[in-house]
Amino acid sequence: MRYAAFNIIELETEQVQNPGDPQAEAAARIVQEVRPDILVVNELTNNFQQDKYTDRANIDAFVQNYLSVPQRDELSGIDYEYTLQPTSNTGVLPDGCYDFNKDGNYRERPGDAFGFGEYPGHYAFAIASKYPIDESSIRSFQTFEWADMPGNLIPVAGEEGVVTDPEDDETALYLTEEELEVYRLPSKTHVDVPFEIEEETVHGLFAHPTPPGFDGVNNFNGKWNHDEVRFFADYVAGEDYIYDDSGVCGGLDDDASYVLMGDMNAGPGLGRDERPLRPAQKFLIDNDDFYTDRLPRSPGGAQRGLPTATRTGGDVEGVVEQIDYVLPSPDLSLGASSVVWPSENTTKQNLLEDVRRASDHRLVWADISTHPC
Structure with missing residues (x-):
């Protein structure tokens, strides 16, 4: 697998609902080179939430218009029979009058939405699979409230050290007591998707935490990111404070197999001032509930000083980060893995150009088996 x-x-609706978009073609070419059985696409608009409604989900359009169509003569298309497009908190405004971003305007996108987005469903994610999804057992946590996480890091007005005066920092973000009662933890959503694989069940754990920046002296987004990353660590540990959108409480069963996948917006060992909390190191890399002894690597990342890097700003000399993951539970067997980031002297025709055209992130993949080696 x-x-x-x-x-x-x-990746937006207009791009995937019709063929011929250069970015979508480049991304599809990369997917066809790797040929994953299960794929999560971050930052794909959820068009069913968007004002521009269409009859076909964007993930299905992407599969039909791009992934199933060979992008080069030597490649073949991939038909993903099973897809899922979870509802996202991005661009979704709360009921009531709240000024989450403290700019003096109430209920305005993107800053006053539950997750940053210019419209509902912006920056969402979707899943495509060759294997059946047990839809009756999917657990989503879109409405889980941040304040319901014990020991959370929420900067709350009135607490010691929390700056609320714009004269001290006009970009400082925080929550009021009233906002605590409605503010959601997932900036998009967290979702547990059970896949039926060779008479076994493997839980795909998907999320896309908020970026830890753009938030002033209170480090609001950094703390938010920290707790979003923490959520799935608590979930696989079976913590009982967790509840899903159906009201079912508790985390995963002790004997469950799982793979965490997606852009966590958190990298291990980063010492940059705006990311001091290092949740990836704490909750993923140093967590025995995830197998992290071997992480995917690439020649392109190695050329930039970080073999495990998965994102760049596009400049060869610029900052690179490892923030995208495919991490199995320790009971699963990890085989080959890689990040699709060719070196500057690659001989594969136009692959590096397509990698750059598709995204500032790089596709990360891993072969994972339910059977021991």
Whole structure:
């Protein structure tokens, strides 16, 4: 079984609902090179939430218009029979009058939405699979409230050290007591998707936490990201404070197999001032509930000083980060894995150009088996 995570930066409805978009073609070419059995696409607009409603889900349009169509003569298309397009908090405004971003305007996108988005469903994600999804057992956590996580890091007005005066920092973000009662933890959603694979069940754990920046002295987004990453660590540990959108409480069963996939917007060991909390190191890399002894690598990342890097700003000399993951539970067997980031001297025709055209992120994949080696 090959699992892959790919943040295709801001892939929108108009691009995937019709053939011929250069970015979508480049991204599809990369997917066809890797040929994953299960794929999550981050930053794919959820068109069923968007004002521009169409009859076909964007993930299905992407499969039909791009992934199933060979992007090069030597490649073949991939038909994903099973897809899922979860509802996202991005661009979704709360009921009532709230000024989450403290700019003096109430209920305005993107800053006053539950997750940053210019419209409902912006920056969402979707899943495509060759294997059946047990739809009756999907658990989504879109409405889980941040304040219901014990020991959360929410900056709350009135608490010691929380800046609320714009004269001290006009970009400082925080929540009021009233906002605590409605503010959601997932900036998109967290979802547990059970896949039926060779008479076994493997739970795909999908999320896309908020980026830890753009938030002022209170480090609001950094703390939000920290707790979003923490959520799935608590979930696989079976913590009982968790509840899903159907009201079912508790985390995963002790004997469950799972693979965490997606852009976590958090990298291990980063010492940058705006990311001091390092939730990926704490909750993923150093967590025995995930197998992290071997992480996917690439020659392109190695050329930039970080073999495990999965994102760049596009400049060869610029900052690179490892923030995209495919991490199995320790009971599963990890085989080959890689990040699709060719070196500057690759001989594969136009692959590096397509990698750059598709996104500032790189596709990450891993072969994972339910059977021991």
